[in-house]
Amino acid sequence: MELIWIVLLLIPVILLALYLKPLPKKSIKGKHVVIIGGSSGIGKSTAILAVKLGAHVTVIARNIEKLEETQQLLKTHSVNEDQVINKLSVDVCNYEDLENNLSELEMVVGPIYMLVNCAGMAICGNVEDFSLQQIKQLVDINFLGSLYSVKAIVPKFKQRREGIIVLTGSQVSLMGMYGYSIYSSVKFALRGLAESLYMEVKPFNISVTLALPPDTDTPGFESENKTKPIETKLISEVGGLVDPEVVAQKLMDDALTGKFFSYVGFESFILTTLCTGMSPFNRMIDVVFESALLGLLRIISAFYISSFASIIQKCHIDKEAVSKKK
Ligand SMILES: NC(=O)c1ccc[n+]([C@@H]2O[C@H](COP(=O)([O-])OP(=O)(O)OC[C@H]3O[C@@H](n4cnc5c(N)ncnc54)[C@H](OP(=O)(O)O)[C@@H]3O)[C@@H](O)[C@H]2O)c1
The missing domain is CATH 1.20.5 (Single alpha-helices involved in coiled-coils or other helix-helix interfaces)
Structure with a gap:
């Protein structure tokens, strides 16, 4: 009888130990990492981490002054003298420009091993108050920019049979929220893109991670806040605000271990677990x-x-x- 109790106690302990066992991590030391939207917020913090891990890093954004500032900052985090810290001013919504620049970049710095797309923005409001120009802007940067970066990089990764792709969604990629009718719709679309892409590229040893940041203290969040209806502000207060360094660390860890969803905090854990649906998984446990x-x-x-x-x-x-x- 006692043996049964011991076995019954041991089963959850063993399951918990298996669940907590860390996954093997890929190394980006000496590899080329490109971060689109790397001159601010979550992208900038991710670029700093990549530099600290010994990668050659290229940050892409539009504003050249912000890129130059970021490049100088990244250089201060270099861990060896050979590290290349590069910048590129490209609008990710212009497919031809992006594709040409990525090809040229590979010739100068070397093959890209990891592509992180953090370029995105939110405008809040009630659906009827959005101008058509605002709707197009949100679709272009949050969806087409990600799709274009994927389309441009996948043939290169497939040819080399390796690569890591990170797209940046949001908690509202998994749930609708007052004031986010447009932003949430396009961030939901990213989930469809990421899940389909995951299946297409897995046989080529390419991983896909969809980051789902909570409210994060960035310049982007500051501008988003100015457009929030009172309802959205009050609901968002429930979750609090996270530092971009925390989001970037989790994004990097999850991408290097090949996890599909990357999230931060208990509320995101509840949300992501509830919405796993038919999403990819790493381990049966x-x-x-x-x-x-x-x-x-x-x-x-x-x-x-x-x-x-x-x-x-x-x-x-x-x-x-x-x-x-x-
Ligand atoms: N902060 C949050 O609370 C939060 C929460 C959930 C999800 N997210 C998502 O996380 C990502 C990063 O957000 P963040 O708050 O860190 O943003 P951020 O501080 O505003 O930084 C956005 C970056 O993207 C670049 N960018 C914007 N449009 C671009 C374009 N057309 N082409 C190339 N680069 C472009 C910006 O530089 P330029 O303007 O110079 O181009 C900047 O480097 C976004 O996808 C956002 O939707 C953020």
């Missing part, structure tokens, strides 16, 4: 844990959804009261 937690997490999610709904309802009542007074 992860699927076992996710399956065991799904029911409970769905109940927890109901509390979040209800609290968001009551914030929205309260704001609606306040707005109606103000408009009646007028």
Whole structure:
């Protein structure tokens, strides 16, 4: 009888140990890493990490002054004298420019081994208030920019039968949110791109990671905040604000271990586990844990959804009261 209890206790301990066992990590030392959107925020922090790991790093963005500043900063983090720290001013939404520049870049610095696309932006608001130009801007930078970078790099990676691709979604790649109708739609589209791409490139030893940052303290977040309706602000406050260095560290660790989703924090863990669906997995043990937690997490999610709904309802009542007074 005692033996049964020991076995019953040992099973979860063994499962937990298997779950916590770290995955083997690839090295980027001496490899060429390209970071699109590397002159600010999450991309800049990721570029610093890549330099610290001994990679040759090229940062891509549009504004040349910001690129020059970043290049100088990155050089201060070099770990050896041979390291190439490069910059390139390209608009990722211009496919021909991007493809030509990446090919030239490979001739100068060497074959690209890892491509991280962090270029993106959010504008919030109610769907009817967006201009057509704003909608196009959000689709172009958040979706087409990622698709174009993938289209330009995949043939090179396939030919060499190696590579790491990181796309940057958001928590709203997995759930809709008040005020994010356009941004969330295009970030959802990135999930479809990343999941399909994962299947296409896996036989070529190429990994795909979709980063899902929470609210992160970056210049991009500062501008996004200026456009947030009160409802979005109140709901976002629940999650707090994370440093870009933390997001970048997790993104780098997950990309180098070949994880599909990269997320930070407990709330993102709940959200990502709830939304795993048909997404790729690395180990069966992860699927076992996710399956065991799904029911409970769905109940927890109901509390979040209800609290968001009551914030929205309260704001609606306040707005109606103000408009009646007028
Ligand atoms: N910060 C957050 O709270 C948060 C949360 C979830 C997801 N995300 C996502 O994470 C990514 C990075 O966000 P962030 O807050 O770090 O942004 P950020 O501080 O605004 O940095 C964006 C970077 O992308 C570059 N960029 C923008 N448009 C570009 C274009 N057309 N071509 C080439 N480069 C371009 C910018 O440089 P130039 O302007 O000079 O081109 C800059 O280097 C975005 O995809 C964002 O949607 C952010």
